[in-house]
Amino acid sequence: MSIGRLPDHEQRILDEVERALRRDRRLDRRLRTLRLARRPDLTRVAAYRPRTPTVLLLLALAVALMVAGIVTSEPGVLWSFAAVWPVTLFAVFRLLCRWTEG
Missing domain, CATH: 1.20.5 (Single alpha-helices involved in coiled-coils or other helix-helix interfaces)
Incomplete structure (x- = not known):
């Protein structure tokens, strides 16, 4: 060449x-x-302060999806539960941290 x-x-x-x-x-x-893709801003995730009604709504949704997944064994319902459950656990953890702050 x-x-x-x-x-x-x-x-x-x-x-x-x-x-x-x-x-x-x-x-x-x-x-x-x-624009070049930026890395996600993890400080915003760490600063997330959920409110009690939001956590209760996520818990209700997760339990409903879990029950529906157990009853129907539909893959879509199971994947939806798999997507909602970690978010719910994180929100519960952040809410408990906020409640126990001094």
């Missing part, structure tokens, strides 16, 4: 492609507003 200059016909093709891309306003706007 050559590292020199492109042949004239390839350079003309490349110039045409670049001209067409410069005229594309939508692409230009997307490239200007492109």
